[in-house]
Amino acid sequence: MNLADNLSGLENLIGNSPLYKCTGPGAVYAKLEYHNLMGSIKDRPALYILKNAIARGLVGPESTVIESTSGNFGIALAGICNRLGLKFIPVVDPNITEEKAAVLRMLSWKVVKVEERDETGGFLLNRIREVQRLVKTVPGAFNPNQYENDDNYLCYYHTLGREINNNFGRLDHVFVSVSSGGTITGLSMRLKEKFPRLKIIAVDVEGSLIFSDKPAVRRLSGLGSSMRTAMIDKALIDEAMVLSQWDIVQGCHSLLKEQNILGGASAGAVFRAMQLFNEKYHINNGGNINLLIIPDNGSAYMNSIYNETWVKANIQNIHHEVHK
Ligand SMILES: Cc1ncc(COP(=O)(O)O)c(C=O)c1O
Known part of the structure; x- marks a missing residue:
């Protein structure tokens, strides 16, 4: 299949x-x-973005999906990747709840946690930097990039x-x-x-x-x-x-x-x-x-x-x- x-x-x-x-x-x-299947609204963009990425040839059986997430988008992507047999690396921060982190640990290939706050006092900018670093080093990386991908809102x-x-x-x-x-x-x-x-x-x-x-x-x-x-x-x-x-x-x-x-x-x-x-x-x-x-x-x-x-x-x- x-x-x-x-x-x-x-x-x-x-x-x-x-x-x-x-x-x-x-x-x-x-x-x-x-x-929704994995428990949040973020199942919608996760499915829509991955479906389009597969149709466009950006994601195949050897891909590793990498994304910055505060929890729900990660769980949604993790569930879909798990079903498809794709590797998934969520980049999270300490604000993630322990319950969501536990689900991610079970479903993901590897969870990366950013510990340092960025210049705004939050973690997002450092999470995005970490994703950019991983995308350059992990073979077959695909970054759904919910912040810039038009498929996020089109979904x-x-x-x-x-x-x-x-x-x-x-x-x-x-x-x-x-x-x-x-x-x-x-x-x-x-x-x-x-x-x-x-x-x-x-x-x-x-x-x-x-x-x-x-x-x-x-x-x-x-x-x-x-x-x-x-x-x-x-x-x-x-x-x-x-x-x-x-x-x-x-x-x-x-x-x-x-x-x-x-x-x-x-x-x-x-x-x-x-x-x-x-x-x-x-x-x-x-x-x-x-x-x-x-x-x-x-x-x-x-x-x-x-x-x-x-x-x-x-x-x-x-x-x-x-x-x-
Ligand atoms: C629980 C929850 N509420 C609200 C939002 C905000 O949605 P959006 O990213 O589409 O603005 C998110 C997104 O991650 C979410 O997980």
């Missing part, structure tokens, strides 16, 4: 994620992306965006967390074709350099970045909201208690962002149809976001320091 045939067996299990109707006023829907245009357009007759607000910007770019392009008056709200974390120029230590993974990719300039964003890490953790806890959704940091962030947005504009969601994109599940964050001691030591005390 060739690589492309092997991929087709995965396609039914990535995409077409369920829509969950939240309780409370108005109509709030959550697109549960953790139902969301062709899959997630199409699904949502087919599911809704009306949409007022969509809340999307941002890191590489692939999701918000492809999604906003596709959704605004059908819903030109829709408001796209980008959600980021304090200390990230996507919508702000004030770096700070971030302890939550998933959303946020030490750099703004060029593709974000193509995104059709109506408002960007930058939340504190404390607000995001509170968002995770209330999303679980109020909606039975155990989400990762970016899930809590979009939920909290919707609450703050409604407060800011004095709307109660009454007549609105809103959508939250839930990128991953909280089970990988039981020792952090959902652990009281960790939250106190890593988020709460710092928040009170910075915001007093």
Whole structure:
């Protein structure tokens, strides 16, 4: 069986994620992306990028896939590479949760961890430098490069965006967390074709350099970045909201208690962002149809976001320091 045939067996299990109707006023829907095969929204670009790379002859049976990842993209690539019999090297940093690191260790050929912070105070720039170094030295290296590869955002245009357009007759607000910007770019392009008056709200974390120029230590993974990719300039964003890490953790806890959704940091962030947005504009969601994109599940964050001691030591005390 060739690589492309092997991929087709995965396609039914990535995409077409369920829509969950939240309780409370108005109509709030959550697109549960953790139902994808390897557990996150990043299964979509991993499949799309590898499929195109195979079709273009950039990846073959002898290739080694190498990518910088905060966890989910790595797990998605690792799962697909494992199925295809390809070697995979994720380049991660200390912010990765132990749960995600354990999965990567089992599925990857080798895990490389960057320990030193870069000039922005984050790890991303050093992770990318390490990938560039490995690509030069590992024979048959292929770097999906989620930060610069147009297939990252095109994947969301062709899959997630199409699904949502087919599911809704009306949409007022969509809340999307941002890191590489692939999701918000492809999604906003596709959704605004059908819903030109829709408001796209980008959600980021304090200390990230996507919508702000004030770096700070971030302890939550998933959303946020030490750099703004060029593709974000193509995104059709109506408002960007930058939340504190404390607000995001509170968002995770209330999303679980109020909606039975155990989400990762970016899930809590979009939920909290919707609450703050409604407060800011004095709307109660009454007549609105809103959508939250839930990128991953909280089970990988039981020792952090959902652990009281960790939250106190890593988020709460710092928040009170910075915001007093
Ligand atoms: C949990 C989670 N949330 C949000 C994002 C942001 O998505 P994007 O890179 O498409 O901007 C990611 C990307 O890695 C993620 O893993």
